[in-house]
Amino acid sequence: MDSGRDAHNLGMTLTEDAVRDALRQVQDPDLHRDIVFLGFVKAISIEGSSVHVVVELTTPACPVREELQAACENAIRDLTPATEIRIEMTAQVRKKSGPDSELVPGVKHIIAIASGKGGVGKSTVTVNLAVALAQTGAKVGLLDADVYGPCIPLMMGAKDEKPFTQANKIIPIQRYGVKMMSLGFLLEEGNAVMWRGPMVAGTVRQLLADVDWGDLDYLLADLPPGTGDAPMSLAQLVPLTGVVIVSTPHNVASNIAGKAVQLFRRLNSPILGVVENMGAYTDPVSGERRQMFYGASGDELAKDLKVPFLGSIPFDPEISQSGDAGVPSVIMHPGTPQAGAFQRIAGKVAQQSSILAMTRTELKQA
Numbered sequence: 001m002d003s004g005r006d007a008h009n010l011g012m013t014l015t016e017d018a019v020r021d022a023l024r025q026v027q028d029p030d031l032h033r034d035i036v037f038l039g040f041v042k043a044i045s046i047e048g049s050s051v052h053v054v055v056e057l058t059t060p061a062c063p064v065r066e067e068l069q070a071a072c073e074n075a076i077r078d079l080t081p082a083t084e085i086r087i088e089m090t091a092q093v094r095k096k097s098g099p100d101s102e103l104v105p106g107v108k109h110i111i112a113i114a115s116g117k118g119g120v121g122k123s124t125v126t127v128n129l130a131v132a133l134a135q136t137g138a139k140v141g142l143l144d145a146d147v148y149g150p151c152i153p154l155m156m157g158a159k160d161e162k163p164f165t166q167a168n169k170i171i172p173i174q175r176y177g178v179k180m181m182s183l184g185f186l187l188e189e190g191n192a193v194m195w196r197g198p199m200v201a202g203t204v205r206q207l208l209a210d211v212d213w214g215d216l217d218y219l220l221a222d223l224p225p226g227t228g229d230a231p232m233s234l235a236q237l238v239p240l241t242g243v244v245i246v247s248t249p250h251n252v253a254s255n256i257a258g259k260a261v262q263l264f265r266r267l268n269s270p271i272l273g274v275v276e277n278m279g280a281y282t283d284p285v286s287g288e289r290r291q292m293f294y295g296a297s298g299d300e301l302a303k304d305l306k307v308p309f310l311g312s313i314p315f316d317p318e319i320s321q322s323g324d325a326g327v328p329s330v331i332m333h334p335g336t337p338q339a340g341a342f343q344r345i346a347g348k349v350a351q352q353s354s355i356l357a358m359t360r361t362e363l364k365q366a
C-alpha cells in the first residue's frame with residue numbers, strides 16, 4: 001500500500017486538471033501535437049469515481065479514431081486505475097484555411113477527383129468515396145464536373161430525376177445520403193453540346209453557384225479526364241482543399257497522371273494523393289493474387305510525384321456491375337475487399353483534408 005498510485009487513489013481527489021494533463025500524452029499521429037494543445041478535448045467531467053471526456057476530431061471519417069480513443073482511456077487509466085472511464089468521440093469538420101469560396105460559402109472542403117486518362121475509374125472512385133464519407137456521418141455533396149460525359153446520375157441510380165428550382169437555386173438530388181448535381185439532370189437526353197472553353201467555365205460556375213448546396217463538410221467534384229478547361233475552371237473558381245489523382249497500374253496511365261499533377265500544382269491546388277484503381281485482386285476460383293495491368297503501381301507513382309499514396313482498389317467486375325446498376329459498391333457489396341478499400345481511402349482523404357485545414361500557423365496558435 002505504499003505506491004504513489006495507491007496514495008493518489010486514497011488521498012487525493014481526481015481533478016479535471018489532472019485528467020487534462022494526462023491527456024497531453026495522447027498525440028495526434030498526423031498533426032504531431034497532443035490532443036489538448038490541438039483543442040480536441042472539449043469537456044472533462046468527473047463524478048465520484050467516473051470520468052467522462054468528450055474528444056472532438058476534425059472529421060467523422062478519421063481513420064485513427066479508435067486508436068485515439070484507446071490512447072485517451074489508457075492515459076486516464078494510468079492516472080487512476082479504479083475509475084470508470086468513458087471517452088466520447090465526436091467530430092466537427094474544420095474548414096479549409098485561407099479564403100472562403102464565395103460561390104459555395106457553406107462548403108468546408110472542395111475536393112476534386114482527377115486523372116490523366118479516361119476510363120481509369122475516376123467516376124467510380126468518386127461516387128464510392130462520396131457515399132463512404134456520408135456513411136461516417138459527414139455532410140457530403142457530389143458535383144459532376146465532367147460536362148462532356150456526365151455519368152454521376154447513372155452511377156448514383158438517379159438518371160431519371162429532374163431537379164426543381166426554389167428561390168432561384170437548383171435543389172440537388174439526394175441518394176445514399178449524398179447531395180448531387182450534374183449537367184446530366186439538366187440536359188435533354190441525347191442532346192450533344194459543342195463545348196468551347198468559356199462555356200465550360202460558365203457551366204462549372206453554375207453547377208457551383210446556382211445549386212443550393214447548403215452546408216457541406218465535403219464537396220467532391222468528378223472531373224473529366226486530362227488537363228482541359230473543366231479542371232482549370234474549377235481550380236480557378238473555388239479554392240480547392242486538394243485533388244485526388246486516380247490512376248491504373250500501367251505505365252501509360254501513370255505517365256499521364258503526372259501531367260495532371262503538374263497542372264494542379266501550377267494552379268496552386270494541393271495534391272491529396274494518388275488512388276490506384278483496377279489493382280491486384282484475389283482470383284475467386286484459385287485464390288491466387290492476380291493483376292490486370294503490369295506497370296508502375298500507384299505507390300510507385302505517388303513516390304515519383306512526392307505525394308501520399310491513398311490506397312488501391314482491386315479490379316472486380318462487381319464494381320462495374322454496381323456502377324451500371326446505379327448502386328455504389330459500398331452500398332451494394334458491403335464487407336467486400338473493394339468496399340473496404342473505398343472506405344479506407346475515404347478516411348485517408350478526410351485525414352489529408354484535416355491536415356491541410358490546420359496550417360502551420362494554426363497549429364502554433366492552437
Ligand SMILES: Nc1ncnc2c1ncn2[C@@H]1O[C@H](COP(=O)(O)OP(=O)(O)O)[C@@H](O)[C@H]1O
Nearest residue numbers: 118119120121122123124278315316319320323
Ligand atoms: N476497380 C474496378 N474493377 C472493375 N471495373 C471497374 C473498376 N473501376 C471502374 N471500373 C469500370 O471501368 C469503366 C470506367 O470507369 P469510370 O469510373 O467511368 O472511369 P472514368 O470516370 O475514369 O472515365 C466503367 O465501366 C467502370 O464500371
Ligand SMILES: [Mg+2]
Nearest residue numbers: 122123146151
Ligand atoms: Mg468519368
